[in-house]
Structure formats: C-alpha cells, structure tokens
Amino acid sequence: MILDKINSPKDLKTLSVEEMNILADEMREGILKRVNAIGGHVGPDLGIIETMIALHYVFNSPVDKFVFDVSHQCYPHKMITGRKEGFFNPEYYSKISGYSAPNESCHDHFTIGHTSTSVSLALGLAKARDLKKEDFNVIALIGDGSLSGGEALEGLNQASIFNGNFIIIVNDNEMSIAQNQGGLYKNLEQLRKTNGEYENNFFKTLGFDYCYLEEGNNIEKLIQTFKKVKDTKKPIIVHLHTLKGKGYKPAEAQKEKYHWQVPNFLDENQTFENIETYESITTDYILRKKEEGEPIVAITPATPGATGFYQEFREKLGENYVDVAISEEHGIGFISGLAKGGAKPVLAILSSFVQRTYDQLSQDLALNNSPATILVYWGAITGADCTHLGVFDIPLISNIPNIVYLAPTNKEEYLAMLDWSVNQKDYPVAIRVPYIPLKSTGKKDETNYSILNKYEITKKGEKVAILGLGNFYNLALETEKILNEKGINPTIINPKFITGVDKELLESLKKDHSIVITLEDGVLDGGFGEKISRYFANSTIKVLNFGAQKEFTDRISQEKLYEKYHLTPQLITEDVLNLLN
C-alpha cells in the first residue's frame, strides 16, 4: 500500500498524481473500514479525500494551518498526518477521535464538532499571525451546508475585508446533513452550472476574490488550483464542486442516509427492527395532528434524521414541515413567530445543538412567551465525543424565565406532555425526550400540566426521598430496591418539571424525611438538583445531588462515567448510608 509509506504530509510530496490517486482509493477503504467498525461520517469524508491530498501536497502543514469546519471531513487529513492506524487497526479505532483534535496531532489546531465555526477560528489565527509578523497560510475548510450557520456568515462578513492571507475552501457537495435549504444554495447551484461564472456571486458581493473548480475530485486540477491561491495576500474563496460519498455507490446514491453511519452498515443483509421509539411516536403524533387539521409545523435545523424526521414523514407533512438549514438561531426566532401567528410549531433539536440558541430562547421565545414546543433529543450522559455531550441543556434552558422544561419518564407521560404543549397558549415549552428505551405504562396519563411544577410522589416511604428526573427515574426505582435491602423504604418522586420547585411537596417531606436525593442525567452545576439544595438549604433536611461533574469528557464510556459520578444504585445507596450514619 502507498499509505504504508505516508507518516506525515511530507511523505506525500514525493508522490506522482497517479500514486496519489491510488492513495485516495486506499484511504476510501480506511474510511469504510473504520465506520463499519465504530460508526462515523461516511459521505463527507469520501468526498474530500482528493482535496485533502492536494492540500497537503501544496501547503506545508502544520506551518500552514488548516481549520476544519464541524470536522465531518477530517478523516483523510488524519490518515495523512500520522493517524492512519485509526482507520486500519481496530485497536486504534476508538483512540483516534472522529473530530479535529489538537491532543492527537500538531496538524489539528482546534477541537471542533459544531458547525460553522471555521471561518471565525481561522480568521483569529490569521490576525494573530499578522500582528506577530509571522508568515504562513491559513486555510478554513467549510462545507456548503455549514455556510448557512450564523457564525459562519458573520465570519464571512469580516473575513472578506481582512487585509492579508486568508483562504476559504468551500467544499460544495450539494448537500448539508440532509438537503440544503435556502437562497444561498440556489446561488451555489448557479455558480456550479456556470463553472463559477454566474455574475451574481454571493461571495463576490462580500468582496472576496473567488475561484471555482468543477472537478473537485480531480487531484491534478486541485493541485493546480491550490498552487494558484497559495500565499495570496487577500482573502479568497476556493469553491470546489465535489461528490459526497464518492467511490462508494450506495453513499453516492443516498447522500442523506450515508452522511453518518452506524457500525456494520456495510452488511447489506442487516435488518432493523421496526419498533416503537420516542422518535416514531413523535412523528406519528405530528402527522395525526396535521390530519386533524391543526396548523402544526414540524421544524428541524438540518438534522431531521437524528430526530427521526425521515423522508416519508417529511413528505407526508408537506408544507407543514420546514427544515431551516443549519440555522438554529433563526429556527427559534421562526417558531416564536409561528406560535404568535397562531400555528403550532414543534422544533426537534439535539441537546448539544440547542446550545446554539440561548439568546433566541431567552429573547425571541421566552420573553415573548410564545407557545412553541421544543423537543430536546440526546440529553443524557452518553459517553459521546467531547464536542457532542448532551449534559448541558438543563442549566442552559431551565434558568431562563417563562420556559417550561419537562422531563417525561415513559411513553404516556411524554405524549401527554407533548399534547398539552401543542394545545396550550401560555408558555414556551421544551421537552427532554427520554434517552432510554421506550417504556409504556399502558395507562393514559391524565395529568393537567397547566398546573406548573407539580411533582408526583409515585411511592410514599419515609426517611429518604429520591427525586428521579426524566431518564433517571428508573435509577430511582433501582436504588429503591437496594435501599429496601438495607431496611430503608424511600419515597420515590417523579419531578416531571425541570424548571421549577414544587414547594408544597418538598415542604411535606420535612415531616418524615431527613435525606433528599436528586438524580439528573446531566451536569450538576446550574442544574435541577441545585435548586432542590437551595430550597432545603435553610432547613435540617440533608440533600445529595447526583449527576455529572462540570467537565468536557471525551469518549469516556457511560459505564465509567456512572461509576465516577456515583450514578449506580449501589453507589448511591452507599452515599446515603454514609450520610445516615
């Protein structure tokens, strides 16, 4: 294999174009191998291989600096910069992250996993370089999909007037995670159709120099193009037309499906059970409402697949479905307007990405008390990459006034909360969609959620009370069993409401409890448990808060984190017994 000889970018510089083409094929194999073993990004990486080879051939990394937007396209770069083991050697698969990671290599300059940040980060490097009178190229590599994000657009506005070397590679593979959305993409389409000659050019209106390469997977032409822009003294956009999924036919054909894949995706005989999930009951609910003639609108900021908003659902919804593109901020403003206009918006977003909308949650939505529904998925301690942790949404959302943030624990509760939220007109509501297998009680939940901050005592005991929030209600039940063995009969409480304290219920605990414990599937700092601690702080009740520490963990397994944070029935019981004695 040619790749055997590539241990750093300099080993690449002696190859012929023919050898580089063979190398590209070898790297394709590495991508498929790795993803088939541990999951990861397929299409974007397959499409960018030639670009990365040519970039490393022409530029001099790490002196010249590449900044990867969202890192969906960093696998080929990793293979060239000494990390090929992460793609060919199973032992190393999980040691090499799927994202840009400075702790792995001096060729990575930032830890990146959220979109639309590359222009800003790279522009900072370029400005620092010029202040320090240093001399190298700074190159931001951004996909067409990421361009719609606010931070990227803000960055482009400033980058275009930057007075120095600054190169932005736009990797246009005609796709975001799903289809691109918005006027910008019609402009890119015109540029592609005219070989970059279309006169109304988005990038040029901002003042950028601009060049276009139609054959974005042609190494020779890529090298020619990059040689031309190397050492430019002005900001320039290099617009490449590439093929997402290139070299793996299914990924070329089904671009959305193969953007990211799960392990064993290469096994064509793999079948998926058609089981009921929180995703499926959500889309069923929305479709039913539409059929009933309600002005319900499902909104996603570019991640429909991640929340189960699949093609069939989107098509059935028709004009009642809007993908706002990677534009989370706009998405929240948009649903506030929809709600005020009398529609019933339901926006689905991942915990890690709802972070992109704090000010819109506060100003556009909460301050206006717009009755929109936000479904927060993947909110949990999961063992994810440090860029995709789902543990910060509770402090983020629950400390904003007016928003009602709910934590259901089973199917019926979830559907009752969703239905209440969609039908009420008084509050913005967020629901933390359970990140646990769907559990059904078989009994309709008749709770009136308009009575805010009403917790439920599901089992009355004494001495110890356990508040098991959302995902961790089960953990409360399991802990109960262990406590029973120790002769303690705890009270079990399902708080349901993250955003407020049920004073009456908490007050009632004082008479026959001495310890209250809180369990939350998220970071403790600024979270739910601290509110309970504050409530009891002036009393003799003792409180123990269980949850995640304030830290960015990086691919530490859920099991290890549970151990570390004492989130097992045994460890919780030990802590309770220690406090009792």
Place this chain on the structure above:
Amino acid sequence: MILDKINSPKDLKTLSVEEMNILADEMREGILKRVNAIGGHVGPDLGIIETMIALHYVFNSPVDKFVFDVSHQCYPHKMITGRKEGFFNPEYYSKISGYSAPNESCHDHFTIGHTSTSVSLALGLAKARDLKKEDFNVIALIGDGSLSGGEALEGLNQASIFNGNFIIIVNDNEMSIAQNQGGLYKNLEQLRKTNGEYENNFFKTLGFDYCYLEEGNNIEKLIQTFKKVKDTKKPIIVHLHTLKGKGYKPAEAQKEKYHWQVPNFLDENQTFENIETYESITTDYILRKKEEGEPIVAITPATPGATGFYQEFREKLGENYVDVAISEEHGIGFISGLAKGGAKPVLAILSSFVQRTYDQLSQDLALNNSPATILVYWGAITGADCTHLGVFDIPLISNIPNIVYLAPTNKEEYLAMLDWSVNQKDYPVAIRVPYIPLKSTGKKDETNYSILNKYEITKKGEKVAILGLGNFYNLALETEKILNEKGINPTIINPKFITGVDKELLESLKKDHSIVITLEDGVLDGGFGEKISRYFANSTIKVLNFGAQKEFTDRISQEKLYEKYHLTPQLITEDVLNLLN
C-alpha cells in the same frame, strides 16, 4: 399640532403629504423631548420618521404586521399608534417603553431589544398566516447594522425562498451603533452609489426581489415605493437610504455619539467629570500593553461606546483594535483563534449580549481552553428594560467547563485579574466588570490568580459567614454593620471566583459557623449561591442565597427589586435573625 389628531394609523391616512411633513417635524420634537428627559435612542429614530409615516399610510396595521429589529427605530411608530403621550407628556415617559412592546399596543407583535431577530420572527408570522390561509402583509424593518448578526443572515437565507408575501425594509443609514464593519457594507455602499443598480447585489444573490430608494426621507417617494410592493406575493427587499439623526444637526454630524443619549443631552453646557472608571482603567491598561509591544487585541461586537472603547482609544490601538460588527458569535470564535495564534485578545461585551454566544463560549473557546479574556459589563440588577437585563450572565458562563469567571470588587483586584488573564495561557477567562462606582484600596493586589477558586476571608468572625460576590461585596460589608448592632460578628468572604467552590475554606467554616449567606448581583437559578448550597447540603450548615428571582423584570427600579429580593442590609439581617431563632 397635527399630531394632536393622530390617535391611530387611520387618522394618518387622510393627511396630505405636506401635512405629513409637518407631522414629521412634530414627531422629531417628541423624540428629542423624551430622550432629553429619560434617555434613549436618538439617531435611528430621527432617521426613520418619514419611513414610518409612509408605512402606516400605505399599510393597514395591525392587520398588516410590522416587526421591528432591535426596536432602535420604533419611537415614530409608537407616536402614530396611540402612544404619543410617551413623548410629550412627562407623566407618561417611563410608562411607554423604548422598545417594541405588545403589552402596550396591538400594533406591536413582539417584545424586542436584541438585534437581528426581525426576519426570523416575521417569517414565522408569514408562514403561520399562509398555513391558516389568512391574507395580510408581513413587514420586517431592519437596520443595515443589524444585518451582520448571524440570526438575521440565517433568516435571510430562508426568507429568500419563502413562497408568499414577505417584505423586508432595510433601513440603510450607513451606520451600525458605531461604524459598520465588513464586506456586506461595502456592497451596500456600491448599491447606494449606483441607485441600487450595482450588478453584484447581496440580496439578489440570495434570490430576493429588490428595490432601492435613494431618498429614504422623502415621504412622497416612500409612499410610492411601498404602494408598489404592497401585497407582493414574493419576498422582496426594499432598500432605503436614510439619514441617521435627520433634523437634529449634532446627531447628523456625530452619528455614533447620538445613536443613544443620556438625559439632558440637549444642554450644550453640560460637562462631564473626567473621573477614573472601570472603563477608563481598562482602556489605559490595554494601551499600555500595546506600547509594551504585547500582541494585545481589543475586540468589540459593535458596542464600543457602551464599554468605553471611545474613538481616541480605537485610533491609538490601530490594528490592535477590531470591531467585529454585530456578530457576537463570530467574535468569540475569532478571539479563540487569536488566542491560539499567540495574540492576547480582550473582548468587551455587555452582560445582556454575551447571551448571544453560549455555544461559542462552550465549543470555540472553553473546549479549546483558549486563553482569551472576556470583559462582561453591566452585569447587575439594574432596573433596566426587560430586553436588557444583566442578571443572566452568571448561570450562562459559570456552568461551562474550563472557563474561569472572576468577580472583582475594587480597582486593584480588577487590574490584577485582568493582568493575570492577559498573561496566562491556560484558561479562557471572563471578568465581571464591577457595575458600581470605582473604589480603590490604594494597595496593589498581589494575589496569584493561577490558584483557582481561592476565596479570601477578609474579616474573620463567627456563627454567620457572608460571601459577598463582586458588586455585592459592599453589601456584605454593610450587612456586617447591621449584624454587629445585633451582637453578631460575621465572617466576611470575598469569593473572587464565580466558577468554582473553595472547598477548603468552606469546610473550615463548619467549625464555628452555623449559617452561610451568599449575595450575588444576578439571578439565583443556576448561579453562584446554589453551588454553595449544594456544597453544604449534606451538612448541618444552613445557607441562605440572596439574589434575583428567575423572571424578566421590566423597568422596575433597582430599589424596588432590592426590596423584593431582600437585598438590603436590614432585610438580610432580618432573614438571618429569623433563621438563627
């Protein structure tokens, strides 16, 4: 006065153009009168009077809906829609808000005070209208300055492909709050120079229909223009060239200075004391560092005046100053890049606007541990408008891992923290600039802030310990006096670090204290005090947290809020005595 007869938009529709011009002059007077009495926005409102008259003449509010970006230009609208008393009758000045406010009038559809939200909010209204098969015009009114904000750009991307009536008025007065920054503004300049004919048109690249009016303060032409676009079935940009500050010569000449003004600004003999402030010692420090040859960079997201980054300072800094425009998200990404590149960025931002950057603080900055400095101004319970509260920054920033958030209590501490932050390379640091008159101890602070989370006992007492954070350290001292009168000699603690708990110090309190109280100038939920409550929750120490409740208050005076939240020495003492007994 013609305005006497205008009680709603319909009263305007019978006026001649000549009468409307007289009306415009009367409204100018109202703006100056009000702002001279209670402060407010001068330039943007003076420049938009003719536009608002023409809009209300042509369109049919509130059936047709206007959405005001950031509301810096809503005074004329308020005068036309039944709220002229707020401009001519001192009794009503503070009853009418300076921002778009649905609780005042059915002609206002959203409470708005942050920028770049109008397109998204209005697009939601338009989409809801079409789903419900209603029929009216939706008009977003956005200033050129607000266009650079990510949410606005995201919104434009989606709005341009919207299939229905949608009108965006771009009020181009050639200014943001200060100068506009970025390539977009060079494009607007070309459009102005060519009467809208310049072929590379930013808005057209997105797919918008577009029309331009050079005489944006000419009522007759405005009416003609609006009549043409009324009832359009497609999204259209109406680009108006207006004069910021029109009709008041000083405001026309000094556009930045008169963007917003303080009471009595019309008094030309008014003098300002040249006293030392936190703003002045900050700019002095930055200039000194530059003179010493440090690669220090001062960054502001479009609000240099609000943080004391005045013209003279900016000019002296030269290339070491960057205004990133209204682009807070990009601003944080940019300083992360600057810091990684070896420069020393210091970004100045208001508490209310740092909200716009949560994900960038988390992902671009904290996850990368980039040693940048963020100065957070106006973080306090102030009695501000509900859109500009400075009470949420502590929960926002302090629950993000890695960031060190500091709360200085006097000049020397502030300068020591600032200097430490600029020189260290380990952490992103935010400093909550005191929102109290500058106090000097006259003694250099020699603390080593690299030892994180080290609180200081400034006075050792017993039984009661008071943690007075930042602005509220003084309140701790005042409370001490009252407690002394009651025979209690409390321990006084200056925590300095908002982001962590000094376990050793807190532990040491257990031996001779029974009550710990925390004082913070911000919302309690998710804040500093709750961390102290959590720490002591499993002990016999009782804790009382004092701070703001989780709510959007609207122009409630600081005094009243202090009373409500028990933030006076007397009320705190009462609560302590109640708990002791």
